[in-house]
Amino acid sequence: MKTYLDCIPCFFKQALVAAREAGADEVQQKKILDEISQEIPKISFSLSPAYMSRIVYGTIRKITGVTDPFKKEKIKSNKLALKLYPQLKKRIKSTKEPLKEAIKLAILGNTIDFGTGLAFDLEKELNSKGHFPVFDYEEFKNALKENAEILYIADNCGETVFDRLLIEEISKEVIYAVRSAPIINDATIEDAKFCGLNKIARVISSGSPISGTPIELCSQEFLSFFNQSPFIISKGQGNFETLSEANRPVFFLLKAKCAIVAKELNCKIGDMILKYHQK
């Protein structure tokens, strides 16, 4: 997915939220926005919006010295999700179709996000049960029958616990790929381990330092799985933005959080999506 002009206001909004989270004072905040504004004419609109996270977070890092602005929020999300784990497990087991419920919960878990600059209410979202206008469940079940191994590309902290519930339900060999370094509230190896993913999957770094999975920035290890795996699960907007045109079959599980992504998916903001992308 390419970057749209409509993404520009959002870059500034995200930068401001993250700068404040990093503890930047008013002068530093202004400096960060000023520096980002100088990058606007240089943006390559053929690249996905996720690339801009590198510039935004690089600028925040340079000016504040903070490499992980959402560290506290990330830890909080991981702990909250782990606390919810037993009741979510029960919820899955109490339904007629546990797999379906586990998929839905994995998508609902994508509600946890500090990247869009919008507030979220995870518990409210879990109670609402969500709206799933695109739900390629049959294709997912078929892929599950046919394949023994899954490449699962993670998104956010806390959401990892929801991924764990789905992985436990799927009961297959899973490669769980996370970011190579802190960016927004995306999960790293440390977060995946904290949430117990290493007990049920092989946790690897995708090599991506941005809030998505751009092939050209990924590690050889990740690419060896990505280029061969016939069953890939991709969580969240950043991964969708960078993989929506991938030459691989991918199941996208995400909540559409902005107008541009919603337009790409032909859905509304807030919709929950399970979309099968054929290569």
Next chain:
Amino acid sequence: MKTYLDCIPCFFKQALVAAREAGADEVQQKKILDEISQEIPKISFSLSPAYMSRIVYGTIRKITGVTDPFKKEKIKSNKLALKLYPQLKKRIKSTKEPLKEAIKLAILGNTIDFGTGLAFDLEKELNSKGHFPVFDYEEFKNALKENAEILYIADNCGETVFDRLLIEEISKEVIYAVRSAPIINDATIEDAKFCGLNKIARVISSGSPISGTPIELCSQEFLSFFNQSPFIISKGQGNFETLSEANRPVFFLLKAKCAIVAKELNCKIGDMILKYHQK
């Protein structure tokens, strides 16, 4: 009211909406945003956000040659409001307190706005009757008793018809001040006349070419009224932004349309306000 860092994303959003309205193609839209991004480091944050409208619309004018991007929408708003006039007049007359209803309608009329980049639904808003958490009605009635002349500073096209209804209800001598040139969907002398304001008030230009009333850009004619009038009515956000610290007593009638203005007014986005500002 000063400009906040949070206004920056909004400037880009507004610029994009207006550029598209001006018929700018993708290349022109990008050029407009690129040029505006170069202005960001130069913003004087002690000035009100309304000043930025000059840069945004100046850039659009330079690149597209269009001086009045919302011309069609302005004509449409004027016509729609004139069509609603008879039923609104009836609505005012059918209430126990026609003045109160006319004030409320004048505020509800501020819903018509193309500046914030948000969609609006005037008829829905009129039916909802609005939420008025700040409503300095007693002060307004007292000012009305004590003064024979009113300076009424207009805001948007179409909204002018709602102003007309209030002015008719007030039945005093009114100086009705509008912008000196087209900016966003703000009313000019032409619009005021089209909506019949010249029949019930003396219509003048404030001299302001921006979406607000910055004293230092106003005409001597306007200032002679502004500096003497003990009863000033100011409509909308742009006028509030530029006059919130004025050394004159002002009744602000507006709908709070953004988080920053809502914070200044200690209310929520969407709230309808009648606020008495003492000098």
